[in-house]
Amino acid sequence: MLSTVETRKETNVNFEVIHGGNPVVEIDKLNVYSKGQHILKDISTIIPKNKITVLLGPSGCGKTTLLKCLNRLTDLYADIKVTGSILIDGEDVFDARKDITAIRQKMGLLLQRPYPLPMSIYDNIAYGLKLKGIRNKKIISEKVEKHLKEVALWQEVKDRLKTSAQRLSIGQQQRLCLARGLAVEPEIILADEPSSALDPISSRVIEEEFIKLKSDYTIILVTHILRQAKRLADHVIFMYYGEIVESGSAAQIFEDPKSEILKEYLRVGH
Amino acid sequence: MTLRRKYEEKFFRGLSFLFTALIVFVLFQIIWTIAKKGIPSLSWQIISQEPKGGFYFGKEGGILNAIAGSFYLAVCSTILAFVISLPVALFMNIYLIRYQRLLIGIRFFLDVLWGVPSIVYGAFGFTLLMYFGYRNSLGAGIITVASMITPIMIRAMDEVLKTIPIGLQEASYALGSTKTETAYKIFFREALPGFATAILLAFGRGIGDAASVLFTAGYTDYIPHSFSEPTATLPLAIFFQLSSPIEEVQNRAYAASVILTLIVLVLSISARLLKLKK
Numbered sequence: 001m002l003s004t005v006e007t008r009k010e011t012n013v014n015f016e017v018i019h020g021g022n023p024v025v026e027i028d029k030l031n032v033y034s035k036g037q038h039i040l041k042d043i044s045t046i047i048p049k050n051k052i053t054v055l056l057g058p059s060g061c062g063k064t065t066l067l068k069c070l071n072r073l074t075d076l077y078a079d080i081k082v083t084g085s086i087l088i089d090g091e092d093v094f095d096a097r098k099d100i101t102a103i104r105q106k107m108g109l110l111l112q113r114p115y116p117l118p119m120s121i122y123d124n125i126a127y128g129l130k131l132k133g134i135r136n137k138k139i140i141s142e143k144v145e146k147h148l149k150e151v152a153l154w155q156e157v158k159d160r161l162k163t164s165a166q167r168l169s170i171g172q173q174q175r176l177c178l179a180r181g182l183a184v185e186p187e188i189i190l191a192d193e194p195s196s197a198l199d200p201i202s203s204r205v206i207e208e209e210f211i212k213l214k215s216d217y218t219i220i221l222v223t224h225i226l227r228q229a230k231r232l233a234d235h236v237i238f239m240y241y242g243e244i245v246e247s248g249s250a251a252q253i254f255e256d257p258k259s260e261i262l263k264e265y266l267r268v269g270h
Numbered sequence: 271m272t273l274r275r276k277y278e279e280k281f282f283r284g285l286s287f288l289f290t291a292l293i294v295f296v297l298f299q300i301i302w303t304i305a306k307k308g309i310p311s312l313s314w315q316i317i318s319q320e321p322k323g324g325f326y327f328g329k330e331g332g333i334l335n336a337i338a339g340s341f342y343l344a345v346c347s348t349i350l351a352f353v354i355s356l357p358v359a360l361f362m363n364i365y366l367i368r369y370q371r372l373l374i375g376i377r378f379f380l381d382v383l384w385g386v387p388s389i390v391y392g393a394f395g396f397t398l399l400m401y402f403g404y405r406n407s408l409g410a411g412i413i414t415v416a417s418m419i420t421p422i423m424i425r426a427m428d429e430v431l432k433t434i435p436i437g438l439q440e441a442s443y444a445l446g447s448t449k450t451e452t453a454y455k456i457f458f459r460e461a462l463p464g465f466a467t468a469i470l471l472a473f474g475r476g477i478g479d480a481a482s483v484l485f486t487a488g489y490t491d492y493i494p495h496s497f498s499e500p501t502a503t504l505p506l507a508i509f510f511q512l513s514s515p516i517e518e519v520q521n522r523a524y525a526a527s528v529i530l531t532l533i534v535l536v537l538s539i540s541a542r543l544l545k546l547k548k
Contacts, residue, residue, distance in 0.1 A: 068440075071443075071444060073440050073443060073444070075368070076367055076368065076436065076439060076440065076443075077368065078367075078368050078369065078370040078371075079370075101443075101446045101447070101448055102446070104443060104444055104445075104446050105445070105446035107444065108444065109440065109441065109444035111437050111440065111441065112437075113437060115435065115437040115438040115440075115441040117438075117441070117442070117456055117459075118456065118459040118460040119459065127445060127455075128445040128446060131445060131446045131447060131451070132446070177441065180445065181444070181445070184445060184446060190444075
């Protein structure tokens with residue numbers, strides 16, 4: 001336990017040197033309990049701007065829970081208790097006085113499976129825009145086109161924008177969900193194993209999108225696939241049983257792991 | 271496989287087949303009996319006219335009063351129940367999603383209400399009627415039937431909403447929706463095909479029930495023109511005519527049964543078709 005804390009301090013110092021500060025997300029002493037279980041233990045870390053940060057670790061280590069804390073989707077679950085603070089651009093997500101819908105709009109979410117809204121392809125993207133108060137049809141149409149092009153879906157769907165989004169293939173649906181999230185102009189993209197249900201080609205498309213998008217967005221990607229992490233990560237947070245074991249730049253984590261657990265994970269993961 | 275397991279397999283398969291066949295047989299027997307006795311008495315006159323003088327002794331007239339009354343009653347009470355059920359079912363699945371223990375309690379109570387015999391609702395409605403000093407009327411019948419079918423509709427809608435994956439809810443919130451927007455713009459649309467079944471279930475119970483309207487809606491030979499007038503209903507038309515010693519009148523009860531069965535059947539099939547089309 002003690003060594004973990006030390007590692008974290010050490011890597012944070014390194015992190016400051018490498019990324020020159022400017023964090024978007026600051027997590028401080030985050031603890032999550034559910035039904036008597038301590039799911040996240042004293043998590044403190046920072047997530048750098050315009051980088052892909054990968055939350056890496058075996059299944060059940062708390063990666064998804066950490067991700068869902070960021071936009072307070074933990075509100076949905078029974079018996080979850082959260083303490084500590086998460087600052088997004090200096091705003092505390094858990095501050096009850098803050099408008100949670102506005103905070104959530106700063107983050108686009110991509111889940112393990114795509115969940116298109118029960119409406120047309122066009123309306124899936126227009127929905128978020130309308131929530132932001134955009135009513136002008138011309139602007140909405142332009143944005144729909146722009147974001148569908150951004151995720152390389154426009155060519156495939158431009159002739160059937162008014163058909164139900166639920167008829168698209170699962171890979172197309174996931175790209176639509178990405179476009180939908182981008183349309184509300186978030187700063188951060190939260191992605192929870194976004195390619196786990198996809199075929200190799202669709203998941204490659206999603207990965208390529210992420211690499212293109214990172215110049216404009218901060219991406220937080222949960223994955224347990226080591227190869228994917230290596231392909232995409234700039235910054236890595238390695239978790240094990242609800243704790244951050246190690247974090248740092250991709251090079252640091254993959255080439256010079258400190259803890260035995262991470263070494264083991266990197267060895268077995270190949 | 272040992273001989274014992276082989277016979278065991280045969281025995282239970284035979285048993286399942288037997289009982290399935292029995293159920294189907296009984297269903298067809300019911301429809302057959304009603305059809306055989308009812309269809310000969312079914313005429314344009316019976317569905318297009320109100321009872322005339324001497325109708326209950328086998329003379330001129332029809333049961334349009336009961337057909338129209340049942341239709342008004344069932345449609346209005348289904349609409350009323352829907353208006354109440356929709357917010358409740360959405361509230362349970364959106365706002366109370368964190369309070370699973372409370373939800374178990376609410377579902378339990380609704381299931382108990384579902385199981386309460388309709389005569390109890392009738393008695394309740396009657397007490398209410400007496401208290402406010404009203405008489406038997408279409409309005410009172412609507413309120414009584416609505417309170418009887420509301421728990422059914424809520425639970426049926428609730429079962430549909432329960433199947434919506436939590437991921438859709440998360441996706442909706444992540445886009446910045448409020449809870450109300452998630453409920454009425456996302457969940458409502460997603461559950462709409464399933465709601466058709468919920469509505470139909472409640473409607474079927476409403477149109478077919480006799481006990482709840484016995485004390486509250488009353489009975490009359492005329493088609494009601496306002497909510498304060500009493501109204502006839504098909505189940506009561508069946509009940510009264512079947513109690514008659516005159517065979518002609520009895521057969522009209524079967525004709526009324528055929529009509530009632532047809533209404534429910536047509537609605538049921540059209541709801542299925544609607545769902546398929548979706």
